[in-house]
Amino acid sequence: MGNHSDGSPNHSGTVATAGQNEVEKFQDPGIPPHRLRLADTDPKAAKRAERQVALLFGASVVGTLIFLVAYFAIDLGDDSSIATIRLQNALLGVGTAFAMLGIGTGIVHWAKALMPDHEVSEERHAVRIEEDRVAAVRIVDDIVEETGIKRRPLIRNTLLGAVALAPLPALAVFGDLGPRPDNTLSHTMWAPQEGKLKRLTRDPDGTPIKASDVTLGSAFHVIPEGLNELHEGKLNEKAKAVVLLMRLDPSSLNPSKGREDWSYNGIVAYSKICTHVGCPVALYEQQTHHLLCPCHQSTFDLTNECKVIFGPASRPLPQLPIAVDDEGYLVATSDFKEPVGPSYWERDEHERSINS
Amino acid sequence: MSAASTAEAPAFVAKTKTGRITDFVDQRVGGSGILREFGRKVFPDHWSFMFGEVALYSFVILLLSGTFLTFFFDPSMAETHYDGSYLPLKNVEMSVAYSSSLNISFDVRGGLFMRQVHHWAALLFVASIGVHMLRVFFTGAFRKPREMNWVVGGVLLILAMAAGFTGYSLPDDLLSGNGLRIIDGVIKAIPVVGTYISFFLFGGEFPGTAIIGRLYMLHILLVPALILLMIVLHLFMVVVHKHTQYPGPGRNDGNVVGYPLGPVYAAKAGGFFFIVFGVLALMAGFFTINPIWNYGPYDPSPVSAGTQPDWYIGFVDGALRLMPGVIGDFHFEYIIFGHVLTLNVLLPALVPAGIIFTVLFMYPWIERWITKDDREHHVLDRPRNAPTRTAIGVAGFTWYCVMWAAAGSDLIATHFHVSLNDVTYWLRTLFFIGPVIAFTVTKRVALALQRKDREIALHGRETGRIVRLPHGEFIEVHAPLDEYKHYKLVGFESPVPLPAVPNDHGIVTRKEKRRAWLSRWFFEDRVAPATPAELEAAHGHHAQPAVEAREESKSLSH
Ligand code: HEM
Ligand code: FES
Numbered sequence: 001m002g003n004h005s006d007g008s009p010n011h012s013g014t015v016a017t018a019g020q021n022e023v024e025k026f027q028d029p030g031i032p033p034h035r036l037r038l039a040d041t042d043p044k045a046a047k048r049a050e051r052q053v054a055l056l057f058g059a060s061v062v063g064t065l066i067f068l069v070a071y072f073a074i075d076l077g078d079d080s081s082i083a084t085i086r087l088q089n090a091l092l093g094v095g096t097a098f099a100m101l102g103i104g105t106g107i108v109h110w111a112k113a114l115m116p117d118h119e120v121s122e123e124r125h126a127v128r129i130e131e132d133r134v135a136a137v138r139i140v141d142d143i144v145e146e147t148g149i150k151r152r153p154l155i156r157n158t159l160l161g162a163v164a165l166a167p168l169p170a171l172a173v174f175g176d177l178g179p180r181p182d183n184t185l186s187h188t189m190w191a192p193q194e195g196k197l198k199r200l201t202r203d204p205d206g207t208p209i210k211a212s213d214v215t216l217g218s219a220f221h222v223i224p225e226g227l228n229e230l231h232e233g234k235l236n237e238k239a240k241a242v243v244l245l246m247r248l249d250p251s252s253l254n255p256s257k258g259r260e261d262w263s264y265n266g267i268v269a270y271s272k273i274c275t276h277v278g279c280p281v282a283l284y285e286q287q288t289h290h291l292l293c294p295c296h297q298s299t300f301d302l303t304n305e306c307k308v309i310f311g312p313a314s315r316p317l318p319q320l321p322i323a324v325d326d327e328g329y330l331v332a333t334s335d336f337k338e339p340v341g342p343s344y345w346e347r348d349e350h351e352r353s354i355n356s
Numbered sequence: 357m358s359a360a361s362t363a364e365a366p367a368f369v370a371k372t373k374t375g376r377i378t379d380f381v382d383q384r385v386g387g388s389g390i391l392r393e394f395g396r397k398v399f400p401d402h403w404s405f406m407f408g409e410v411a412l413y414s415f416v417i418l419l420l421s422g423t424f425l426t427f428f429f430d431p432s433m434a435e436t437h438y439d440g441s442y443l444p445l446k447n448v449e450m451s452v453a454y455s456s457s458l459n460i461s462f463d464v465r466g467g468l469f470m471r472q473v474h475h476w477a478a479l480l481f482v483a484s485i486g487v488h489m490l491r492v493f494f495t496g497a498f499r500k501p502r503e504m505n506w507v508v509g510g511v512l513l514i515l516a517m518a519a520g521f522t523g524y525s526l527p528d529d530l531l532s533g534n535g536l537r538i539i540d541g542v543i544k545a546i547p548v549v550g551t552y553i554s555f556f557l558f559g560g561e562f563p564g565t566a567i568i569g570r571l572y573m574l575h576i577l578l579v580p581a582l583i584l585l586m587i588v589l590h591l592f593m594v595v596v597h598k599h600t601q602y603p604g605p606g607r608n609d610g611n612v613v614g615y616p617l618g619p620v621y622a623a624k625a626g627g628f629f630f631i632v633f634g635v636l637a638l639m640a641g642f643f644t645i646n647p648i649w650n651y652g653p654y655d656p657s658p659v660s661a662g663t664q665p666d667w668y669i670g671f672v673d674g675a676l677r678l679m680p681g682v683i684g685d686f687h688f689e690y691i692i693f694g695h696v697l698t699l700n701v702l703l704p705a706l707v708p709a710g711i712i713f714t715v716l717f718m719y720p721w722i723e724r725w726i727t728k729d730d731r732e733h734h735v736l737d738r739p740r741n742a743p744t745r746t747a748i749g750v751a752g753f754t755w756y757c758v759m760w761a762a763a764g765s766d767l768i769a770t771h772f773h774v775s776l777n778d779v780t781y782w783l784r785t786l787f788f789i790g791p792v793i794a795f796t797v798t799k800r801v802a803l804a805l806q807r808k809d810r811e812i813a814l815h816g817r818e819t820g821r822i823v824r825l826p827h828g829e830f831i832e833v834h835a836p837l838d839e840y841k842h843y844k845l846v847g848f849e850s851p852v853p854l855p856a857v858p859n860d861h862g863i864v865t866r867k868e869k870r871r872a873w874l875s876r877w878f879f880e881d882r883v884a885p886a887t888p889a890e891l892e893a894a895h896g897h898h899a900q901p902a903v904e905a906r907e908e909s910k911s912l913s914h
Contacts, residue, residue, distance in 0.1 A: 118615075
């Protein structure tokens with residue numbers, strides 16, 4: 001009872017760190033005696049295991065045949081339906097699975113039931129032997145000595161300089177991976193072209209939208225006029241120019257100074273590119289007048305110039321100033337007054353140059 | 357002269373044709389020596405050692421299925437009109453890359469199967485690497501001499517995620533394009549060089565027409581080659597170190613106990629490859645993964661609610677979601693000297709992943725510094741026998757899981773009918789306190805398990821048999837363990853805190869003090885393994901010969 005340790009934490013009466021107190025430790029009884037399996041003692045059991053293994057290998061052959069039949073017998077003609085493809089896919093899967101699992105389980109069963117399962121012990125050897133270390137050091141010393149690099153600092157220093165500079169071309173050749181960033185990020189297709197204001201058109205068919213089409217509570221996905229006719233860089237332009245158009249009760253909008261004429265009869269247009277990291281902000285909650293980005297749930301308040309009210313975005317969505325042309329179609333009176341989409345290092349600079 | 361003497365040695369002449377071919381090769385490459393060295397090398401066996409194998413085999417399957425896909429995939433972003441057999445997309449404008457992925461799915465026989473095998477194998481690849489690393493961590497297998505192999509493993513994890521992400525982006529469907537959009541947004545947030553990197557990566561503005569071709573090269577050449585290189589290094593070191601083994605009778609740091617490579621171990625491991633392949637084939641046959649035809653071609657405009665990235669990207673996406681952009685009137689994006697600093701993107705994108713990987717890479721050295729332990733360890737720790745390490749691991753894992761769960765915050769909200777904002781608030785809280793709770797609970801559980809082990813070692817295992825003693829008391833009969841099982845419960849090391857030691861100048865440095873503090877934090881709560889003396893005492897204490905089935909084994913009775 002004397003030194004009965006209760007094993008509670010902090011009790012260090014029975015320290016058993018390696019090296020010390022070896023006497024206080026239990027002796028290792030050694031590898032447990034080997035137990036024979038049924039198949040080791042009973043030839044019938046061994047025979048049975050043998051047949052099972054062969055059966056599994058046989059199942060693999062069947063699997064291979066299933067695969068081949070599924071591949072050649074099911075024809076994916078021009079009018080193949082999804083159902084045929086699914087059927088073929090499933091059969092190819094079953095075939096391969098049988099073919100592979102048959103071999104795999106067969107071999108493992110063979111190993112477990114029939115191959116000797118004696119655990120054996122092998123000694124470990126040091127990763128490094130002291131003798132080798134001494135020899136290696138001597139060799140390195142000799143090599144260094146023969147180069148004479150220690151005695152000739154001029155050679156050493158010029159070599160270091162050369163080697164340090166040599167990789168620079170390897171970096172420089174990547175210079176043409178892309179153009180230097182210029183102010184393309186701060187312009188979109190909405191900028192009036194030769195004095196002509198761009199119409200707001202429906203995404204994706206490009207038909208123009210009349211102010212009278214936009215009823216209270218409705219929302220439109222909008223692209224600029226002419227986008228669909230672009231041959232080059234269409235996606236690049238679209239990635240900046242997509243807009244959401246909604247009509248609210250004009251009294252619920254609270255435009256700040258200078259923005260009073262950016263809307264028309266309660267119709268407002270906001271960039272659809274999230275100011276967080278650029279997903280399309282495409283969910284409009286009519287009742288609350290919130291816009292929600294599906295990617296990380298940034299929520300913007302339409303009645304407050306799309307101020308962020310929840311989520312990881314930190315900046316309001318840029319507003320597109322709109323008006324109506326003489327035929328009653330909605331047009332953008334200018335480009336966005338700030339760069340759209342995710343922030344970038346030069347963004348503020350760009351914003352200032354737009355507004356100057 | 358010497359040439360003559362070798363010629364005089366009685367030459368071995370093989371009798372069969374195969375024998376002659378083998379001998380021919382052997383004389384030129386020295387295969388006999390290799391076989392002699394490795395043919396019977398001993399490998400310890402345990403189910404938890406299979407995760408690394410699963411990773412290796414999924415990589416092989418990725419190489420095979422990926423090579424098939426390259427024969428049909430066209431990484432061009434040129435515009436085309438779809439003309440394949442999937443009717444809903446007929447004539448839709450899309451990139452050649454997307455159209456060729458659709459063709460692989462619908463017009464190449466077995467193409468869909470290969471795509472699905474490839475994608476499932478990719479998910480399994482990253483998952484098995486992750487689980488393998490958890491096994492290595494919780495058993496302390498990263499300790500000397502295996503620290504560098506732990507680092508190689510960490511690099512492999514990063515490369516695997518890179519391989520997965522570059523592959524996920526290739527088909528140029530709506531989801532993969534959206535993923536690239538997010539990456540572009542994150543890259544642009546990098547101070548000073550972000551915009552440059554973005555323009556260089558995409559060859560100009562997002563999305564441009566270069567990115568898929570570039571990712572393709574990374575995906576099928578550079579990243580797999582690096583992975584292969586790392587795998588070779590990894591396995592080379594495994595051979596140099598030999599495998600670790602779980603503690604148990606007959607196993608110590610000087611030996612390795614297990615099965616010889618040939619035949620049992622090789623058969624089991626080789627057979628296992630086919631099993632992994634078979635299981636992946638079943639999944640590919642029956643469970644649709646990444647049905648790109650449902651998503652449509654990439655377009656910066658459409659809605660994509662409820663979509664998820666591949667699982668291994670989830671924790672970064674979740675971190676992005678958890679970060680508030682605005683708190684009250686404080687905006688996490690602000691302007692310094694006319695330049696934009698986007699902390700609401702930078703912090704979540706870089707800091708959690710940065711912390712996880714830094715700690716992961718440094719952990720072997722951290723523990724080594726705290727314990728001042730320079731010995732080689734080939735016998736693993738049972739996780740309960742290293743309570744603080746285990747608790748650290750579970751805390752880190754919990755942190756990861758919170759972020760990962762955050763990537764599905766909208767799904768959690770719709771599934772459990774709760775408000776999305778509340779889910780986010782809860783997860784934000786858990787982000788901070790989750791790891792603390794996990795640490796405390798895990799440590800308590802580990803200590804409790806250790807105490808139970810100790811109890812069993814001293815008093816035997818509960819048999820469930822209740823006996824009434826002559827004087828009326830009821831007790832449960834405890835049966836002693838056999839000496840092998842007993843040794844498993846007592847044969848482990850239980851380090852104690854190492855107090856600060858003065859250096860050569862007799863000074864206890866501040867760093868040393870910090871180390872000592874950490875050492876106390878690490879080891880002050882400990883349950884020492886039972887000792888022979890204690891066993892003796894316990895038996896004397898419970899002198900109930902009628903009940904305690906005494907059957908002391910020889911080695912325990914001294
Ligand atoms: C090293 C680990 C690898 C990982 C984790 C990986 C992962 C992926 C993933 C997730 C995809 C998207 C699949 C889909 O369409 O749903 C993919 C596509 C692809 N991968 Fe890999 N892959 C790896 C290696 C390779 C290799 C070595 C090759 C070729 C030699 C390859 C060739 C391809 C091709 C051609 C595609 C596009 C095909 C398509 O999407 O239809 N991959 N990869
Ligand atoms: S991209 Fe909109 S919330 Fe992240």
